[in-house]
Amino acid sequence: MNDTQDKHETIKDEREHMFDNPKNVQRLIRGFFVCCVLLIFADLLFHRHLSFAEGVMPVEGWFGFYAFYGFVACVLLVLAATQMRKVLMRSEDYYDG
Amino acid sequence: MGNIHPAMILLAGSILLALLPVKSRRVVSLLLPIFSFVNLLAIPEGTMWHVSWAGFDLTVLRVDRLSLLFGYLFHLAALIATIYSLHLDDKLQITTGLMYAGAAIGAVFAGDLLILFIFWELLAVTSVFQVWARGGQRALDSGTRYLLLHIASGLLLLAGTALHYLNTGSLAFDHIGLGSTYAWLILLAIGIKCAFPLFHTWLVDAYPEATPTGTVFLSAFTTKAAIYALARGFAGEEVLIVIGGVMTMFPIFFAVIENDLRRVLGYSMINQIGFMVVGIGLGPGMGVNGAVAHAFNDVIFKGLLFMSMGAVLYRTGRMNGSELGGLYKSMPWTCLCCIIGASSISAFPLFSGFISKSMVMQAASNGGYVVVWLALLFASAGVFHHAGIKIPFFAFYAHDSGIRCKEAPLNMRIAMTIAAVLCVFIGSNPSFLYGLLPYPVEYEPYTTTHVVLQLQVLFYSALAFTVLKLTNIYPPELASTNLDVDWFSRRMFPGVVRSIVRVGGPIKDGFFNGGKAVVRSFIGFVKSRHDGQGLWGRTWLTENSVLVVVMFLAVYLLFFY
Structure with missing residues (x-):
């Protein structure tokens, strides 16, 4: 074991890998969508315990609240972050000059 | 065993390491954390080693449940990081790395504020070498900025300690609270090391510039020693x-657009520390329990994520999302470990983050903090988005970068595997970690409600990523620098000084040169009148004088006759 040997060494590898086949990617995405649908209906299957004391935060008990919140949070996050780029983004060597 | 200070084996041993040849250095570096851990197990709880020095009564050592938890954690982290660094020939990194671990252990077992200060500064001085060892101007500058801020943190702690001593006559490091001005100094000192908002840039500046192994050391100790101090003094x-809530929110926006994947992890680290700070703010009991449990888990899963990215950097020489991709083909084991780390930080059921993050959230809802709870839920979704998905996706999947390299070296794979196994073990056996927490735990993470709701949050966050990616709305990884508040210290203030010099320089020159010219011409004028040939300077003939006197007398006669 030596910290100079092996470093950044590229090798040849011509094998076909799992996601080289677009069909496998399709399958993965479809399976994922099915999980999402199943999970939201899992809401109906059991009695839910609220995290907050009774009446403090009733929205929490609504059907699909957590799923909806997670989805909307991430869309807003990405849209806001994309806008931030307009103000904050500089070239890679900005501080080097 | 048991009568040696818990930090001493690593501190003294690391000096010994520097003298050893490379092979025995590897063996000894592995043995040091193990010996030190055995020694720690033999130390009884309580405060001990009361010393009088320069008129102060010092307590060198305090061992209780809170400090022990961090003590165990730091030994574990030191061992994992050492295994991860075994391939190094570089003596500097492993020597200072273990010294740094020793400093962190000393800090959490410090019996009073003055001893804490000593280890606090030692943390700063020993850790910076992990950045400098990378070499190059960027690492040098970044490390220097890091060191300056951490030394400043130490000085604030010293000032706060001195005022505390003047006011209370005691150096004891117990609950301090915010009832006095000097307490704010101590809080600020701790806050800098905790990466409080506005003081967070050292973390995202220096960690990505450190060596592949250096970041693993750095991510384990400094911020967690600070979390310990915060839990001790300000629960x-x-x-x-409020501060913690802000910390969970703002970094995730930066993480989404950041290209350097280790910097993404830096931002997500601030987000995780935010959860701990909220937990400490919620107070003793479930809040502090959740905070320190999350600190414990974070050291392991964040270390694991930094290790997987370090392995990628080591093998490919690249760390930008825009240049990586498709590495699952070349580094499948590293990829698997990275996904386990990502699942843990995202708090998937059966992974370690699940059992600790939820304690903080439950403590928030028990306290009725609706807004904070919503912020934490937002941050949980966001952390899955940028750390859970983005890190593994852009490094190992996404578009194939065409890079084919070797799998990570054996020692790195072993270190990553240990951390990955711990993530799953802790996550699926909550009683193990709960048994180490400072307060009794009355919380059950594995209820149907909790598991299903958490899965809903995570899957629908992933759904958002998938939809945005498929519709090409997701921002591409771009080679770029994103400005953060350190822009003020790195660009604006130097810029202001430069423009003051630029604009002010000519004005100053004009003022002084003009003034000198005026003085010079005045001197010239006076000289011209008074030197040998000047009107007042030359020697007049006696006849002339007589003539003038006669003229005066004539005028006199005319008027008064």
Whole structure:
């Protein structure tokens, strides 16, 4: 074991890998969508315990609240972050000059 | 065993390491954390080693449940990081790395504020070498900025300690609270090391510039020693709930657009520390329990994520999302470990983050903090988005970068595997970690409600990523620098000084040159009148004088006759 040997060494590898086949990617995405649908209906299957004391935060008990919140949070996050780029983004060597 | 200070084996041993040849250095570096751990197990709880020095009564050592938890954690982290660094020939990194671990252990077992200060500064001085060892101007500058801020943190702690001693006559490091001005100094000192908002840039500046192994050391100790100090001195201070809430929110926006994947992890680290700060603000009991449990888990899963990215950097020489991709083909084991780390930080059921993050959230809802709870839920979704998905996706999947390299070296794979196994073990056996927490735990993470709701949050966050990616709305990884508040210190202030010099220089020159010219011409004028040939300077003939006197007398005669 030596910290100079092996470093950044590229090798040849011509094998076909799992996601080289677009069909496998399709399958993965479809399976994922099915999980999402199943999970939201899992809401109906059991009695839910609220995290907050009774009446403090009733929205929490609504059907699909957590799923909806997670989805909307991430869309807003990405849209806001994309806008931030307009103000904050500089070239890679900005501080080097 | 048992009568040696818990930090001493690593501190003294690391000096010994520097003298050893490379092979025995590897063996000894592995043995040091193990010996040190055995020694720690033999130390009884309580405060000990009361020393009088320069008129102060010092307590060198305090061992209780809170400090022990961090003590165990730091030994574990030191061992994992050492295994991860075994391939190094570089003596500097492993020597200072273990010294740094020793400093962190000393800090959490410090019996009073003055001893804490000594280890606090030692943390700063020993850790910076992990950045400098990378070499190059960027690492040198970044490390220097890091060191300056951490030394400043130490000085604030010293000032706060001195005022505390003047006011209370005691150096004891117990609950301090925010009832006095000097307490704010101590809080600020701890806050800098905790990466409080506005003081967070050292973390996202220096960690990505450190060596592949250096970042693993750095991510384990400094911020967690600070979390310990915060839990010890400021538990239950409401202002921490606000500060922590902000810390969970703002970094995730930066993480989404950041290209350097280790910097993404830096931002997500601030987000995770935010959860801990909120927990400490919620106070003793479930809040502090959740905070320190999350600190414990974070050291392991964040270390694991930094290790997987370090392995990628080591093998490919690249760390930008825009240049990586498709590495699952070349580094499948590293990829698997990275996904386990990502699942843990995202708090998937059966992974370690699940059992600790939820304690903080439950403590927030028990306290009725609706806004904070919503912020934490937002941050949980966001952390899955940028750390859970983005890190593994852009490094190992996404578009194939065409890079084919070797799998990570054996020692790196072993270190990553240990951390990955711990993530799953802790996550699926909550009683193990709960048994080490400072307060009794009455919380059950594995209820149907909790598991299903958590899965809903995570899957629908992933759904958002998938939809945005498929519709090409997701921002591409771009080679770029994103400005953060350190722009003020790195660009604006130097810029202001430069423009003052640029604009002010000519004005100053004009003022002084003009003034000198005026003085010079005045001197010239005076000289011209008074030197040998000047009107007042030359020697007049006696006849002339007589003539003038006669003229005066004539005028006199005319008027007064």
